Amino acid sequence: MAEAYQKEFFNVSFPVEYVAHVEINRPEKLNAFKEIMWLNLSAIFRQLSHDPSVRAVILTGAGDRAFTAGLDVQAASEGGALSSSGPDQDSARKANALRRHILEFQSCITDIEKCEKPVIAVLHGVSFGLALDMSLACDIRISTTTTKFSVKEVDIGLAADIGTLSRLPHSVGNLSWVKDIALSARIFGSDEALQHGLVSSVYKNKAEAVAQATKLATLIASKSPVAVLGTKEIINYSRDRPISEGLNYTAVWNAAMLQTQDVKDAMMSGLKKTTPKFSKL
Amino acid sequence: MAEAYQKEFFNVSFPVEYVAHVEINRPEKLNAFKEIMWLNLSAIFRQLSHDPSVRAVILTGAGDRAFTAGLDVQAASEGGALSSSGPDQDSARKANALRRHILEFQSCITDIEKCEKPVIAVLHGVSFGLALDMSLACDIRISTTTTKFSVKEVDIGLAADIGTLSRLPHSVGNLSWVKDIALSARIFGSDEALQHGLVSSVYKNKAEAVAQATKLATLIASKSPVAVLGTKEIINYSRDRPISEGLNYTAVWNAAMLQTQDVKDAMMSGLKKTTPKFSKL
Amino acid sequence: MAEAYQKEFFNVSFPVEYVAHVEINRPEKLNAFKEIMWLNLSAIFRQLSHDPSVRAVILTGAGDRAFTAGLDVQAASEGGALSSSGPDQDSARKANALRRHILEFQSCITDIEKCEKPVIAVLHGVSFGLALDMSLACDIRISTTTTKFSVKEVDIGLAADIGTLSRLPHSVGNLSWVKDIALSARIFGSDEALQHGLVSSVYKNKAEAVAQATKLATLIASKSPVAVLGTKEIINYSRDRPISEGLNYTAVWNAAMLQTQDVKDAMMSGLKKTTPKFSKL
C-alpha cells in the first residue's frame, strides 16, 4: 500500500491500521522545499483524502534537525518565481504570472486542509516559514521542547503568502502575538507556541511526540469515520462563518450523516461496553 | 415569581434581586436530556429574556455529580430522531425529517444566546456533549477543579450538531486543541479548559463556583440594563463579522441607546460616588 | 521632523531611525480624552501612515500614572454628545446626530489600524475605556506588572462604542473572559491580560516596557517596508474573513509586491550574512 504513495522527497508509511504517516524527506537540506515537493505533497494528500484505508494522518520531517526550514531560497532565487525574469518584462504581465504561481502553490498546501481525514503535524527542530504554512493547514499541531519556530518570510523581503497570515488569526487566540511573530520574524519556542495557542501539546523530543501523535491518530481512527469526517468539515466551515451559518450547515450535513449505521453501532457498543467496528468510508 | 417559570426537569429561583438561577433537574440521570427538556429550556429562556425583573442568569445542574451527561442516549435510541424509523423509508424524506428536527433542537439551545440578559454557566461534575452545546451558548463559563468535560458526540457516531462545533472555534483561541478534543472525544479537566480559553475561571468546588457566579451575576445586575444588553448584543454581533461591520452596527445601536437616562445617572453617580438605581428594561 | 507632527495634547518624537513615538500628553488628567484629542490623534496617524521616514510606531501615555483613564467624562457631560441637548428634541433627529458623532469618533480611532506602519501600544498605569479602544486598533499590545485595565463603559451606562466590543472577540482567545470583563467593568491586571491574550508581553515597569517596545520597533523597522506593510495588511484582512478569501487576496497583493527589489536584496543579504538596506516606501 505504501508503494502507491511513493513520491520523490516523501516517505509514506502506515504504522497502525488506518493511520498514515507522511514524512518530508530531504533531511540533508533541512527538508527545505522546492517546487516538485509541494506538487508531490498535494498529490499525496489528495490520494489520502479518498483512500478508504486511511482514517488519520501524521505529518513529520525526516531527521532530527528540522520539520522544514521552509522554502529552499537558493532554488527559488535561481529558477523560480522569485528569480528575476528579465528586466524588460511588462510589470502587469509579470504580476499575473506571479498570481498564477502563488494561487497554485497555495492550492497545493490547502489540499492538506481539504483532506477528508484529520492531519496531525509534529513540529520538531527547525520549523520555519513553510513549516507554519503547512502545519496551519493541518488539524492538530504538537511540538517538542526544542522546536524552533519562525514566521520567516519578512526576512526574505515578502509577506508570507502560502497561508500563514490568513490562517494564524483564526487559529491562535492572541492577535498581538500573531502580529509580533509575523512582523519581527523572530525565532520562538514551544513554550510561547503552547501559551498562545499555536500548538496544543509539547513533548520531550521528536520520538516522544511522534509516539503521542500515533496514539492520538490511532484513537481518532477507532471512531466512526462518518463522525470524524463531519467533525473536521463542520469545524472548518464554522471557523470561517457566523454561528448561524455554521448551525444551518450542520443541520443539512447531519440530515444525511445521521442515517449511518455507525450511530446505532456506536450507541449499542456504548451501552454494551464493546468496541464498535465501522465500515470503510 | 418562581412559579411562573416552573417546568418539568427545571428549577428556577431568584437568589438575589434581578438574578435568576436555572437548574437542570434530573440528577438521578446525571441531568441527561430528553426532548421535553430542551423544549422547556427554550421556554424558560425566552421568558427570562423579556422579564423586566431579571438582569442576569445562572445555569447549573442539580446535584453534585453532573452539569449534564448530555443527550439521554437510551431515550434517543428508543423513540427519537436517532432511532431507526423503518428500513423502507425514502432516504431523502428521512433526511428532511432529520433536518427539521436538528434545526428545532438547535433553535432551543440558541434561545440561551438570544436571551437579552447575560447567562453564566457553572460547569461542574460530568459535563459531556450537550453540556458544551449549552454552555457555549451562554456568555460566561466557569468550572470547578473536578469538572469532567468531553465533546462526546463522535463516540456515538455523529458530529456534534447542536452548536458545539459551530461555537467552539469562535470561543476558544487554540484551534489545534479544538480539533483535538472534538475528534478524540477524550475527557479533559478544568486546567485545560482554562488554559485554552473554554472557561474563564475555575473554583474549588460547585458550592464555591455557584457562590462566585452569583456574585458576578449580582455585579452585572447592578449596572445599567441598557448598557448590559448592548454589550452582550454587540459582542455577539461583532464576533461573527468583520470589524468594520461591528463598528457600524454599534453606531446605529447606540444612536438610540445613548439617549437613556441611565448614562446621566451613571455619570452622576460616578462623580458623586453614589450607587445608581436604574429603571427596569 | 518632530515639528511637523506637533498637536495639542500629543508629543511625537523619533527615538531611533524609522521609529516614531506618539505620546498622549495630558498627564494632569490621567491622559483622559476630549474631542480635540481624538481628532489630533487621527491627524497624526494619517500623517505617519504615508511618511516615508517612519516604519514603526510606539504609542504611550505621558507620566507614570496612566496610559489613559479613558473619556474625560466631565468634559463629555458638559458639552459633548453625552450631555443632554434639550428635552424637547425629536428622538430620531437626536439619534442621527449621535450616529454621526459615533461614526466620526470611531473613524479617528480606526486611523491607527489603517496606518500602514505597525503600531505598538505600551499599556501602563491606568488603562481604562478608551485605552482599550485605542490599543485594540494597534497591532501589538504590551504592558507592565502594574497596569490596571478596565472595559469601563458599562459603568457610565453605555455599551463601549469606539471599538472595544467589536475588536475584542477577534483579538483574544477566550470569549467567556471577553464577556466577563466587558459586562462587569471590573479592573484586572497584566497577568489576566497575558493569560487570555490581550497583551503579548509584560514588563517590570513603564521604562522597561518602552525600552522593549523601542527594541521591537527597531527590529521591525530594519525589515523590508514592503514586506512589513503586506504582513500587517494581510493579517488584518484575513482576521475578518474566511481563509479562502484571505488566500486569494494575498495572491493579488503579492503579485505586485513580490516584484520589489527588496526580495532580491533580502535574499542576498541572508545568503551573505550582511544587513540589507531598503529604499523608503
Add this chain to the structure above:
Amino acid sequence: MAEAYQKEFFNVSFPVEYVAHVEINRPEKLNAFKEIMWLNLSAIFRQLSHDPSVRAVILTGAGDRAFTAGLDVQAASEGGALSSSGPDQDSARKANALRRHILEFQSCITDIEKCEKPVIAVLHGVSFGLALDMSLACDIRISTTTTKFSVKEVDIGLAADIGTLSRLPHSVGNLSWVKDIALSARIFGSDEALQHGLVSSVYKNKAEAVAQATKLATLIASKSPVAVLGTKEIINYSRDRPISEGLNYTAVWNAAMLQTQDVKDAMMSGLKKTTPKFSKL
C-alpha cells in the same frame, strides 16, 4: 382539512390536490393588517410548511379591491407600536420595546419565505406597503392589469421595516427603480412591475390571475416534492451568498436528496413517457 387552518381574517382552501389557497379576508378594510393578522398568517404558513398534503401555496386577498392596503394605520395609531406610549418613557427602553416588536413582526412575514413549499402571490387591486413586504417573501409574484402598487411607508414617516427594503434589491434588477419607488412612495402599475422585475407575469384580471396561479401551482405540485423543496431552498440560500458558497451547500444538500426514489421514478417516467407519482414529503 381546511378546518385545521381556520384563523380569523384568513380563509384557507384546497382547490386542487396538493395546492393550498390562503386568502386574506378583511375585504371591508381593503384587507388592511392589524397585529392578530400577521400572527395568524405566521401560524398558517408554519403549518403549511410541514403539511405532507401541501406542495404549493397561493396567496391572495379577498374581494376585488385589494390584495392588501397595508398596515391598518388607524389601529396602529391607536394601540400598537406606532402609538405614543407616554411622553416620559426612557428613549432607550422604548427603543428596545420597538426592536422586539419589529423583530417579531418581521419573523411572522419571514415564515412565508421559510415555508418549505413554494408560495405564489397574486397581487391584485390595491397592493400597498405590507403587500410588498409579504409578496417579496413569496417565491413567485404575478399581478393584474389594474394592480396598484406602492411602497407606501415613507408616506407615514418611516422606512419600511418588515422586509421590503431588504428584499427588493435582491429581487429586482434595477436598483435605480428600487430607490425611485421606495423614496417617492408613488403608485405604479403592473407594466412597471413587470418591466423592472417585481412580477413575472401580468394577467387581465384577478380571476384570470388566480386561475393561472392555480395552474402553475398544480404544475409545481406534480413534480417531486424533494426536488421542489431543494430548488426553493438552494435558490434562497444562493441569492444571499457568493456563488462558491451556493455550490458547496448544494453539494451537501443533494448528497442526501439524490438518494430519493423520486429520481429513479422521474427518470423512468421520462423515458417511458408516463406520469410519476411521488410519496408525500
Add this chain to the structure above:
Amino acid sequence: MAEAYQKEFFNVSFPVEYVAHVEINRPEKLNAFKEIMWLNLSAIFRQLSHDPSVRAVILTGAGDRAFTAGLDVQAASEGGALSSSGPDQDSARKANALRRHILEFQSCITDIEKCEKPVIAVLHGVSFGLALDMSLACDIRISTTTTKFSVKEVDIGLAADIGTLSRLPHSVGNLSWVKDIALSARIFGSDEALQHGLVSSVYKNKAEAVAQATKLATLIASKSPVAVLGTKEIINYSRDRPISEGLNYTAVWNAAMLQTQDVKDAMMSGLKKTTPKFSKL
C-alpha cells in the same frame, strides 16, 4: 447659501426648497475630470450630507454635449497616476503609491453614496467612464433619448477602478449585458440602459430630464427626512448583505427612528388629508 458651496468646476444651486442641484462645470472639455474635480465633488457631497436645508440632490453636467466624457486622459497622462514615473522606480513601491491613489479617488466618488440625502443623476449627452462610476454611486439614474453611454476604461488599457465594475452587478439585472458593455467598451443608448436596468426613466432631452428630476427631488423632499434617510440607508445596507442581515439592521435602525414625531404627523396628515411639515434633520 449657494455661496457656501462654490468650488472650481462645479455650480451648486437650490432650484426648489430643500433641493440642491450640483452641476459639473467644465463644458469646454466635455466636463472631463482632473484630480481637483473629484476632490471638490467629494467636499460638496460631504457638506450636502449634513446640511439641514437639503433633502434631495440632482447631479448633471453643464452644457448640452456631455454629462462627462470621463477622466481627462491628457491631464492624467501628463501628471497623474497614469503618467510614467521614472523607469527605475521599484515596482512594489509604485504599486503602493497607485493603491493609495485609487483608494483616495474611490473614496471621493463613494462620498456621493454616503451622502445622507438621495441623489438623482441626469445622464445626458456623452456619459463615458467616470460618468458611470459617479452615477452608479447615485441613488436614481435617469437619461435622455440621446445619451451615449460607455464603460470606456478597457479602451485606455485598464479595468475600471473607481466603482463601475463593483457597482454594476448590484445595480443591473442582466449580468451578461454587464460583461458585454464592460468588456467591449462599446457605446450604447438609453434604450439598452432602460431595458437592462441601468436607468429607470428616459426623457426626450436634457431640459425635460432635469425638469423631471427636479419634480422627483421635490416630491422626495416633501417626505419625512427621517423616513427618507432610513430608506436610502437600509436599501444600500441590504443590497450588500443577506436578507436576514438586512432585516436585523432595519429593526435596530427603526428602534430609534420610529420614535420620531414625523410618524405621528404623517399619519395624522394622511388621515386628515393635509400636507405635513417636518422639522429639519
Add this chain to the structure above:
Amino acid sequence: MAEAYQKEFFNVSFPVEYVAHVEINRPEKLNAFKEIMWLNLSAIFRQLSHDPSVRAVILTGAGDRAFTAGLDVQAASEGGALSSSGPDQDSARKANALRRHILEFQSCITDIEKCEKPVIAVLHGVSFGLALDMSLACDIRISTTTTKFSVKEVDIGLAADIGTLSRLPHSVGNLSWVKDIALSARIFGSDEALQHGLVSSVYKNKAEAVAQATKLATLIASKSPVAVLGTKEIINYSRDRPISEGLNYTAVWNAAMLQTQDVKDAMMSGLKKTTPKFSKL
C-alpha cells in the same frame, strides 16, 4: 494549434486571431453530456485560460438541433452517480460519495468561470439543464429566436446542482421569474430570456448568432488583455461581495495592473487614432 486541444466530443478551432471556438460535439445525442465530456470541457478551459494566443472564447453545440439537451439521463441511470448502487449500502457513505461526485462535476463547470479569458455562450436549439449550468458560468450569453430553454432538473426528481440555482439569482434581475422557471421546469424562449436578463442579445438563427459572437469576441480580443482580464475578474469578484469589498480589491488589483505598458499604448493610440498592439498575456 487546434491539435493541442483535441478531446473526444469537442472541437476547438481558432476562427480569428486570439479567438477560440469550443464546440460540444455529440450532435447525434443532442450534445447530451456524459462524464468524460465534462472532464474534457474542464481540461480545455484550463488550457485556454493560460494560453497566450487566446483572448476570447466562444462556446457552441454542434449541429442545428441543440446547444445541449443536458445530462445524458440514460447514461447516468446506467452507471453514474444517479444509478442505484446497491440497496444495502450505508446511507451516509453513499451521501459522501455523492458529495464528492457533485463537487467534482461542479468544479469542471466552474473552470469556465475561472478561465482568464471572456467566454461567450451561443445558446441555440435545445438548451436544457446543463446548458444553463454551463452558460451561466460563461460571461456573455446570446441566443436565437428558436432557442428552447429549460431548467429541466426538477423533471428528473432533483434540484439542479451543477450551478444553475446558485448562479441564476446573481445573473438575472427578476427573482420571481427565476423561481418560476426553476420550480416548473417549463420550456421558454428567447423573448423571456432577453426580457428577464438571462441573455443579452437574440439573433435570427444559429449562423447569425455565431457570426455576432465572433465579431464581439474579435472586438474584445483587440483590447488590452491586461484590461480585459481585470474587468472579468473584478466583475466576478464584486458580484459576490459588498461594494466596499469590491472597491478595495480593485485598488489592490490595479496597483499592479496599471503599471502595464498597455495603458500608455492605449492612451497614445486613442489620442493618435491608431490601433494599438498589445503583448501577449
